[in-house]
Amino acid sequence: MNRHLCSSDVDESDKFRQMSARQDSPLHRSFSELSAYQASEYRLLPFRFQRFDAERYVLTNLAGEYQLLPRNELDALVNHRLTPNCDLYDSLKAAHFLADTDSQVSLDLLAAQYRTRAARLPNFTSLHLFVVTLRCDHSCQYCQVSRVSQDRVAFDMTRETADRAIRLMLRSPSDELKVEFQGGEPLLNFDLIRHIVTEVERLIDGRTVQFVITSNLSQLNDHVLEFARRHNIFFSTSIDGPADLHDRNRPRPGSDSYARAAAGIAKIRQHIGPDSVAALMTATAESLTQPERIIDDYVRLGFTSIFLRFISPYGFAMRSAARIGYDTEAFIQFFKRGLSHIISLNQQGIPLRETYSSLLLQRILTPYPTGYVDLQSPAGAGISVLAYNFDGKVYASDEGRMLAEMNDERFCLGTVFDDYEHIISNSGLLQVIHDTMLEGTPGCCDCAFLPYCGSDPVFHYRTQGDVVAHQPTSSFCRRNMEIIRHLIMLLEDDAAAADVLRSWI
Amino acid sequence: MELSARIAPAVGPRFIARVCELSASASDEDIELRLTNPYLLRHRLLPNGVLAVPAQLSYLGVGDIIRIDQRAGDLRVIYRRTSPHNVLFTTERCNSRCVMCSQPPRAIDDSYLIDEILATIPMMAPDTQELCITGGEPTLLGPRLIEIVAAAKRHLPNTSLHMLTNGRLFKYLQFAVGIARVAHPDFMIGIPLYSDIASRHDFVVQAKGAFDETVRGLLNLARVGQRIELRFVIHRQTFSRLPQTARFITRNLPFVDQVALMGLEMTGFTKSNLEALWIDPIEYQAQLREAVDVLSQARIPVMIYNHQLCLLDKGMWPQARKSISDWKNIYMPECEPCSVRDECGGFFASATLRYSKHIAPVREPVSTTC
Numbered sequence: 109m110n111r112h113l114c115s116s117d118v119d120e121s122d123k124f125r126q127m128s129a130r131q132d133s134p135l136h137r138s139f140s141e142l143s144a145y146q147a148s149e150y151r152l153l154p155f156r157f158q159r160f161d162a163e164r165y166v167l168t169n170l171a172g173e174y175q176l177l178p179r180n181e182l183d184a185l186v187n188h189r190l191t192p193n194c195d196l197y198d199s200l201k202a203a204h205f206l207a208d209t210d211s212q213v214s215l216d217l218l219a220a221q222y223r224t225r226a227a228r229l230p231n232f233t234s235l236h237l238f239v240v241t242l243r244c245d246h247s248c249q250y251c252q253v254s255r256v257s258q259d260r261v262a263f264d265m266t267r268e269t270a271d272r273a274i275r276l277m278l279r280s281p282s283d284e285l286k287v288e289f290q291g292g293e294p295l296l297n298f299d300l301i302r303h304i305v306t307e308v309e310r311l312i313d314g315r316t317v318q319f320v321i322t323s324n325l326s327q328l329n330d331h332v333l334e335f336a337r338r339h340n341i342f343f344s345t346s347i348d349g350p351a352d353l354h355d356r357n358r359p360r361p362g363s364d365s366y367a368r369a370a371a372g373i374a375k376i377r378q379h380i381g382p383d384s385v386a387a388l389m390t391a392t393a394e395s396l397t398q399p400e401r402i403i404d405d406y407v408r409l410g411f412t413s414i415f416l417r418f419i420s421p422y423g424f425a426m427r428s429a430a431r432i433g434y435d436t437e438a439f440i441q442f443f444k445r446g447l448s449h450i451i452s453l454n455q456q457g458i459p460l461r462e463t464y465s466s467l468l469l470q471r472i473l474t475p476y477p478t479g480y481v482d483l484q485s486p487a488g489a490g491i492s493v494l495a496y497n498f499d500g501k502v503y504a505s506d507e508g509r510m511l512a513e514m515n516d517e518r519f520c521l522g523t524v525f526d527d528y529e530h531i532i533s534n535s536g537l538l539q540v541i542h543d544t545m546l547e548g549t550p551g552c553c554d555c556a557f558l559p560y561c562g563s564d565p566v567f568h569y570r571t572q573g574d575v576v577a578h579q580p581t582s583s584f585c586r587r588n589m590e591i592i593r594h595l596i597m598l599l600e601d602d603a604a605a606a607d608v609l610r611s612w613i
Numbered sequence: 614m615e616l617s618a619r620i621a622p623a624v625g626p627r628f629i630a631r632v633c634e635l636s637a638s639a640s641d642e643d644i645e646l647r648l649t650n651p652y653l654l655r656h657r658l659l660p661n662g663v664l665a666v667p668a669q670l671s672y673l674g675v676g677d678i679i680r681i682d683q684r685a686g687d688l689r690v691i692y693r694r695t696s697p698h699n700v701l702f703t704t705e706r707c708n709s710r711c712v713m714c715s716q717p718p719r720a721i722d723d724s725y726l727i728d729e730i731l732a733t734i735p736m737m738a739p740d741t742q743e744l745c746i747t748g749g750e751p752t753l754l755g756p757r758l759i760e761i762v763a764a765a766k767r768h769l770p771n772t773s774l775h776m777l778t779n780g781r782l783f784k785y786l787q788f789a790v791g792i793a794r795v796a797h798p799d800f801m802i803g804i805p806l807y808s809d810i811a812s813r814h815d816f817v818v819q820a821k822g823a824f825d826e827t828v829r830g831l832l833n834l835a836r837v838g839q840r841i842e843l844r845f846v847i848h849r850q851t852f853s854r855l856p857q858t859a860r861f862i863t864r865n866l867p868f869v870d871q872v873a874l875m876g877l878e879m880t881g882f883t884k885s886n887l888e889a890l891w892i893d894p895i896e897y898q899a900q901l902r903e904a905v906d907v908l909s910q911a912r913i914p915v916m917i918y919n920h921q922l923c924l925l926d927k928g929m930w931p932q933a934r935k936s937i938s939d940w941k942n943i944y945m946p947e948c949e950p951c952s953v954r955d956e957c958g959g960f961f962a963s964a965t966l967r968y969s970k971h972i973a974p975v976r977e978p979v980s981t982t983c
Contacts, residue, residue, distance in 0.1 A: 134888070134889060135712060135886045135889045136882075136885040136886055138885075139710075139712055139819055139886065140819060141816075142812070142813065142816040142850075144816070145812040145815045145816045146812045147812065173864065193812070198809075198813075198854070198857070199857070201810060202809040202810060202857060202861050210811040210812040210815060210821075211824060212825055213811070213824070213825040213828045213829060216828070216829065216832060217865045220832060220865070221864070221865065474863070474864070474867070474911070475864060475867070476867075610910055
């Protein structure tokens with residue numbers, strides 16, 4: 109895109125072009141020329157900026173529109189030395205970085221975009237996690253909950269807890285609710301799932317509700333499939349990569365986790381529909397050396413999206429750290445390699461989207477909100493998601509209840525026997541959300557990527573001891589800044605990759 | 614031709630009449646239309662109540678509506694029952710003065726047109742496909758515009774209603790609210806936006822502050838849930854920022870229902886400003902393509918109006934529409950052997966003044982339904 113044409117050389121040819129245009133093609137004398145409508149001075153609109161790479165700076169406005177500028181043009185802009193009405197000037201004006209006397213409407217448009225971005229907030233909590241059991245047949249190395257063997261029925265959610273949780277859920281003002289069954293392995297308590305689905309459908313009072321079961325699919329049977337089909341239930345499973353890698357990450361008796369998952373995926377697609385099952389992958393140190401193999405396996409399994417996910421520091425992940433841990437830089441390299449491979453697959457006609465990139469791209473290229481709970485500001489904890497644990501305790505997020513498994517109840521908001529007002533207003537949740545909003549966080553408040561980023565108080569509490577992040581040492585910050593920077597670089601410098609990325613939103 | 618006409622209550626020296634079948638029990642209000650000498654220029658109301666009209670009007674049929682101005686000696690056909698392109702012409706006044714205006718404004722008091730429209734609407738056939746409210750600038754009618762929309766809803770609930778306006782007066786939220794309150798079941802408002810830069814848009818419409826007013830109008834119309842079509846006329850003064858304007862729309866005005874990218878009509882002010890405005894459409898195909906891609910990717914429907922298929926990259930043929938009103942639609946001699954002539958929208962009649970040097974018949978049999 110030839111936007112930056114305001115070096116001193118090009119200024120001259122710009123002026124010449126305008127002059128000749130006027131001489132070559134005059135309007136009738138009863139009409140005024142363009143110059144009669146143009147201003148000669150401009151004012152700056154609010155924006156943030158920082159170094160982008162060796163040559164360029166990135167600027168963003170309140171709504172998340174961005175521009176890349178070399179240092180000399182940034183200097184000219186800020187010091188009011190930009191040549192009025194040249195291409196760069198127009199580009200910055202259209203993107204609401206500067207304004208002059210021809211228009212007052214930039215703030216209205218920025219406000220409209222900002223409101224659009226925040227449009228989900230009044231809906232409040234739409235995602236509700238029901239941890240129906242902690243029992244599981246797998247012993248995944250990075251498991252974020254206590255692993256308990258299959259016999260311990262004491263770790264199942266009771267019907268009474270479920271009923272109370274449903275009533276709490278229905279207190280949320282959101283028109284669209286999503287019920288996600290978690291565990292352990294939720295299908296080990298399928299009877300309760302059936303009860304909850306039936307109860308929610310009975311009580312739902314006209315709103316829409318979507319059901320999702322996160323499952324390793326080893327317990328899938330025709331009974332479950334038929335029920336899921338009838339009630340339009342989606343499945344979310346884990347595929348860490350090809351069988352050898354997957355089975356090493358996710359051991360179970362018989363070492364056949366991958367085979368069972370693949371069989372389950374096929375059965376769901378056949379019985380319910382081709383889009384009824386999605387998969388997440390969790391990267392371990394071993395995964396980092398083979399992103400292409402993992403991605404190719406997703407294509408082979410017929411998936412159209414893959415989430416190149418960072419491992420969270422909870423539960424068994426912490427205890428196994430020496431084996432599965434990796435530093436942030438290694439993950440970033442893994443991500444970039446994986447993204448590059450996915451882009452080239454797209455160019456060969458294979459439709460595969462990377463989920464995290466897609467959500468960031470939606471924030472970078474459109475004013476529309478995205479629902480991903482772990483990257484919201486104000487933080488998604490509580491106000492986007494609530495987790496109802498098997499024991500009746502209510503947590504501000506999935507990570508919050510995982511923290512509880514490590515005996516830290518910091519993010520427990522109460523129990524299903526408390527009333528909704530207490531859980532939301534009296535539990536200290538709102539203070540945490542208030543304190544961690546990016547606009548008020550040191551470092552974040554000046555970061556150019558603020559409009560694209562979010563706050564994760566639970567992560568930072570666990571890894572740094574404070575809900576308010578210390579950005580210079582935060583792996584969350586490092587990861588997100590680098591991935592955002594990388595995506596913008598591709599959009600700007602790699603036209604072929606940019607075409608692929610744009611097709612994902 | 615033996616037809617009669619039913620006269621609506623007279624509005625000053627003018628009255629409107631709907632053409633009907635000749636019936637035996639003709640009342641005092643009927644005037645009989647009869648063919649006369651084709652060289653007769655004036656229309657005279659003959660003593661026995663028969664209106665003589667020239668043979669040029671032999672196409673008149675039952676259901677058509679004519680306006681007769683006895684003082685000026687003028688007869689005008691204001692509605693054709695079988696046409697898909699009927700227009701409610703509201704005023705010649707306008708608060709803009711676009712450099713390419715095809716209906717140059719006049720600052721006159723033509724408010725009689727409003728009452729005439731309100732009298733005409735009930736006479737229109739219920740199966741009228743579409744009506745277009747146009748001018749000049751219809752919003753200058755103020756609350757009377759709302760009356761017209763309400764009359765259309767009441768008498769012609771099955772007729773699609775379209776309105777062409779610069780949208781500037783919708784900066785007043787109450788006006789937008791008033792229009793929306795009518796709750797017309799099928800009403801689309803078409804509003805032009807000629808740049809992403811205020812001064813460039815203001816220049817094209819020759820009115821300072823017009824961009825701001827139009828944008829505020831668009832935001833208000835979106836607030837009240839009104840369907841909106843954005844229009845962009847492509848000419849030498851607008852083409853270079855067409856892709857940027859498309860991006861601006863996707864980022865700031867993504868609520869619009871569709872965007873129409875339009876070719877220049879060689880009439881009105883375009884003729885006065887021809888050298889400043891004319892550009893062979895072949896020269897801006899890259900910009901057009903980019904704009905179509907940007908809008909399509911944002912899932913905003915795009916239409917290309919008034920462009921001939923042979924000038925467009927085949928990838929854009931699905932967006933091309935046959936948009937030119939029948940009464941001003943022609944094809945050029947070179948179009949004779951073209952294999953996609955029937956799918957192509959052709960030209961404005963005024964295009965004989967100047968049109969692309971790259972018009973050439975498409976030879977291969979090719980499907981336009983890609």
